[in-house]
Amino acid sequence: MPVPTLTLLDSQLNTLANLPFLKMNGLGNEIVVLDLRHTSHIVTADEARAIAGFARAGFDQLMVLHAPRSEGTDAFVRIYNNDGSEAGACGNGTRCVAWAILRNSDRDTATVETAAGLLVCQRVGDDVFSVDMGAPRFDWQDIPLAHDVADTNALPLRRDVPGLPALDAPAGVSMGNPHAVFFVADAAAYDLPAIGPGLEHDPLFPERANISLAQVVDRQHILLRVWERGAGETRACGSGACAAAVAAIRRGLADERVEVQLPGGSLIIDYREGGTVRMTGPAEFEWRDSLPPSLFQDTAA
Numbered sequence: 001m002p003v004p005t006l007t008l009l010d011s012q013l014n015t016l017a018n019l020p021f022l023k024m025n026g027l028g029n030e031i032v033v034l035d036l037r038h039t040s041h042i043v044t045a046d047e048a049r050a051i052a053g054f055a056r057a058g059f060d061q062l063m064v065l066h067a068p069r070s071e072g073t074d075a076f077v078r079i080y081n082n083d084g085s086e087a088g089a090c091g092n093g094t095r096c097v098a099w100a101i102l103r104n105s106d107r108d109t110a111t112v113e114t115a116a117g118l119l120v121c122q123r124v125g126d127d128v129f130s131v132d133m134g135a136p137r138f139d140w141q142d143i144p145l146a147h148d149v150a151d152t153n154a155l156p157l158r159r160d161v162p163g164l165p166a167l168d169a170p171a172g173v174s175m176g177n178p179h180a181v182f183f184v185a186d187a188a189a190y191d192l193p194a195i196g197p198g199l200e201h202d203p204l205f206p207e208r209a210n211i212s213l214a215q216v217v218d219r220q221h222i223l224l225r226v227w228e229r230g231a232g233e234t235r236a237c238g239s240g241a242c243a244a245a246v247a248a249i250r251r252g253l254a255d256e257r258v259e260v261q262l263p264g265g266s267l268i269i270d271y272r273e274g275g276t277v278r279m280t281g282p283a284e285f286e287w288r289d290s291l292p293p294s295l296f297q298d299t300a301a
């Protein structure tokens, strides 16, 4: 894929060029972690897309660490999808950020802040982290939806799919980002890349939505595929796993501890109605590299 380049001011060139980054993944959800705690630079959508187009740093999500805004936190984190859009939550990326913060530390707990709030992350094993993802929200304004609906647990949204049961009445959940969870008998049967974009952009979702197909295997197991807003179908989506477990529990289909199996592996999700959601799973370091200055050079000249 050709690498997009940007037209930037000299001062910006010096900020990102040659900066080290960590290439990581959470269950195959491709994550790049970039530490900007020493600068006040805010990554633009163009810069995020350029980094995503850089072959060695290609990502589903870019997690950018900024200086802490609140006492007791390790960083303020901005989350970018590979289309350059920003998100309020990324479960897999948060475990990778916890790994990055705690890797040279005696501590086992890191606290990060995102646009959606504070997230407390605990190291619970070798490269395994448990994150309190906060309380899910179900009000139509919070998901958000374009208008009020009778029941956010069964949204007025339907797609007929030739030869398969229609996708109908998904549960709407905000995990700090918008999710619509369709419960289906066979998640593997659907052509998600064909169906996902239309649902992500449905007018019901003014900020678009992450679209999940959830197959409840039994009260402790869910199979899940996620079409992510701004990134397409990924091998895993942590906030999507939380949303699916919460929606299944809310519908009385699952117990308070659920193993959610995604194409890239499994997450354990704990949720009791009225409480917060705990997500537990691995974070894997792949390599460290630097952003090449050529990514940010003015090619128009």
Ligand SMILES: N[C@@H](CCC[C@H](N)C(=O)O)C(=O)O
Residues within 6 Å of the ligand: 029, 060, 061, 081, 086, 087, 088, 089, 090, 091, 092, 093, 177, 178, 210, 228, 229, 230, 231, 234, 236, 237, 238, 239, 240
């Ligand atoms: N992969 C993530 C979710 C990332 C953000 C999402 N695509 C959005 O735009 O809301 C996860 O692990 O939660």
